[in-house]
Structure formats: C-alpha cells, structure tokens
Amino acid sequence: MFKRLFCLIFSVLVAVPVFAGEKSGTITGKVKVFRARRSADVVVYLADVSGKFKPPANHPVVDQKNLTFIPHVLPIVIGTTVDFANSDNVKHNVYSSSETKKFNLGTYGSEIVKQVTFDKEGEAALACNVHTEMSAYIMMLPNSYFAKTGNDGGFTITDIPPGEYTLKTWHEKKRPYQQKVTVEAGQTTEINIKLKR
Structure with a gap:
C-alpha cells in the first residue's frame, strides 16, 4: 500500500510542468x-543582452494614412525587413537621409508595397519629399528585449x-x-x- 501511494505521488510530481516564465x-x-x-x-530597451536574435518572419508595416506615417515610431531588431505601404489616394515618396540607413523608395501609389531591410543599429528618420510635414522613426536594436510606451x-x-x-x-x-x-x-x-x- 505504501509503495503504491509513493508511486502515485511520484508520478503526480513528475507530471507537473515547469513553466518557462519561471525561468x-x-x-x-x-x-x-x-x-x-x-x-x-x-x-525602452536592454542594451547588453548576449545572444543572436533573428528578425521576425512577418514583416512589420509602416503605412501612410491621411498624410501620416503609421506608426510614428517603430522599434525593430537589426536585420528586420519593413514593408512600406500607402493607404492614401495620393502618391508618397518615402526616404531616409540618416547615416545608419539611407534610402529613397521613389514616388508610388496605393497599389505598391515597397520593402527595406534595416541592417545596422541606430535610428532612421523617415520623411516624404511630396509632403514635408510627414515624419517617422525606425529604431534598429541589437536584441528583441524592447517595448514602446503607450x-x-x-x-x-x-x-x-x-x-x-x-x-x-x-x-x-x-x-x-x-x-x-x-x-x-x-x-x-x-x-x-x-x-x-
């Protein structure tokens, strides 16, 4: 009887899962x-986490709606490819003159989505040379331990x-x-x- 009870208790203890969150x-x-x-x-981000961090398989999107970049700030892991969409009825030109990532996507309408891969740590300021009031930022970070405030x-x-x-x-x-x-x-x-x- 004691042996059976011990085996039952042991099997229950073994069956209890170890949650990853506890680590x-x-x-x-x-x-x-x-x-x-x-x-x-x-x-807000951690600057010195060791390891290699892969970019997400699904590309984050920077859209253009009502002459505004959405989101205004996009934090990403280095190596991430970002899709640049245009949901407006007018054409836009997305470009960056930042040292960390210079590019110019040219002028395009809503039927096209263009892509840029951000491969260096730092900040890329976005602008539109058709609508000078538009601005946004992409922050390229060395790891995935970051958040953006609400x-x-x-x-x-x-x-x-x-x-x-x-x-x-x-x-x-x-x-x-x-x-x-x-x-x-x-x-x-x-x-x-x-x-x-």
Whole structure:
C-alpha cells in the first residue's frame, strides 16, 4: 500500500510542468515625458543582452494614412525587413537621409508595397519629399528585449533571462536615459523614468 501511494505521488510530481516564465523575468513601468501632452512613442530597451536574435518572419508595416506615417515610431531588431505601404489616394515618396540607413523608395501609389531591410543599429528618420510635414522613426536594436510606451507612458518587457542589464530609452526630442537593472527569475521589476531634456 505504501509503495503504491509513493508511486502515485511520484508520478503526480513528475507530471507537473515547469513553466518557462519561471525561468525569466519582466520589467514594467512608466515613462514621464515632461512638457509633452503624452508620453507615447518612447522606446525602452536592454542594451547588453548576449545572444543572436533573428528578425521576425512577418514583416512589420509602416503605412501612410491621411498624410501620416503609421506608426510614428517603430522599434525593430537589426536585420528586420519593413514593408512600406500607402493607404492614401495620393502618391508618397518615402526616404531616409540618416547615416545608419539611407534610402529613397521613389514616388508610388496605393497599389505598391515597397520593402527595406534595416541592417545596422541606430535610428532612421523617415520623411516624404511630396509632403514635408510627414515624419517617422525606425529604431534598429541589437536584441528583441524592447517595448514602446503607450499614451500613458506605460511599457512592459517580458521573458528576460535573469541577470544585470543596462536599460536605455530613446525619444525623438529628449536625451537618452539609462540605468542598471537587475532581473530575477519569476519576478517583475518596476521602473519609473522621467525624461526632462
């Protein structure tokens, strides 16, 4: 009887799954952008995570609607190919003069989607030479541990291997911010950041 009970308990213990989330941690928090109506479009990322990170199989899209780039800020992993669509009834010309990625897609309408692969770390500022009021940014990052803030400044980065990292921010007008952060397995680290300049 004792032997059967022991075997039953042992089989139950063996059957209990080990969740991957318990081996990783999470960083969550808020970014406050001073002298701004909202705290959206701040890229929060870890700068020093080791390993190789493949770009996604499905290409992210930068669309053009109502003479506006959507999204205004797009963080991606280095090597990602981005699709540039045009949902307007007028033609656009997407280009970047940034040192990290220079390109000019020419002028095209809604029937065409063009592609660019971003293969270097840094920022690429987008513009349209047909509509000078249009602007957007693509941030090329060395790993997939990043997030973009919402209107309230909130962000969450998940599935982070335990360790100590340098957390950084990017904003189109404010100076970059950085701090050391420790991530523990199965734990959530909360961080509040203020971007003043």
